[in-house]
Amino acid sequence: MSEKKNNQVSRRTFLNYTLTGVGGFMGAAMVAPMVGMAVDPLLQADGEGDFVYVMDEDEITEEPQRKTFTIDQEDGWYESQAERVAWIFRDGNGDILALSPICTHLGCIVDWGVQDDHPDQFYCPCHDGRYDKDGVNIPGTPPTEPLHVYEQRVDDGRLYLGRANPR
Numbered sequence: 001m002s003e004k005k006n007n008q009v010s011r012r013t014f015l016n017y018t019l020t021g022v023g024g025f026m027g028a029a030m031v032a033p034m035v036g037m038a039v040d041p042l043l044q045a046d047g048e049g050d051f052v053y054v055m056d057e058d059e060i061t062e063e064p065q066r067k068t069f070t071i072d073q074e075d076g077w078y079e080s081q082a083e084r085v086a087w088i089f090r091d092g093n094g095d096i097l098a099l100s101p102i103c104t105h106l107g108c109i110v111d112w113g114v115q116d117d118h119p120d121q122f123y124c125p126c127h128d129g130r131y132d133k134d135g136v137n138i139p140g141t142p143p144t145e146p147l148h149v150y151e152q153r154v155d156d157g158r159l160y161l162g163r164a165n166p167r
């Protein structure tokens, strides 16, 4: 009699352990991918932080040149490519400057030297915004801050650009 009771308790205990183990395993199997999805983007390199070849250093002139290049970007699990534009030239000191064409007023695209009255400035057609050659906003026009500047590297005579940052 007491042996039978011991067997019943033993079966119940066994079932409890088994169900707890299986439940725990299934729970871990469900939660692990979710934790991975939440943490992985934080561990991934940011595609926009990479440097991309844009042009050879000896092609860079004092006159700003409009160059397009393609970057790989990641948004969580979604990978895509995006086109970027830079105005690239040598400034008065001979240093390379690569400017973003995105107007800092409301985000239209600036062009270089298109106004007869201001041939040495960047011009934004949306609200007549203007910037000098270094990308500094002209007082009295809508933009209140300079054009953003691309991070740059020159390696073996080749210019690489990274992300564009405010100054």
Ligand code: FES
Pocket: 103, 104, 105, 106, 107, 108, 124, 125, 126, 127, 128, 129, 130, 142, 143
């Ligand atoms: S968006 Fe360029 S001046 Fe307004």
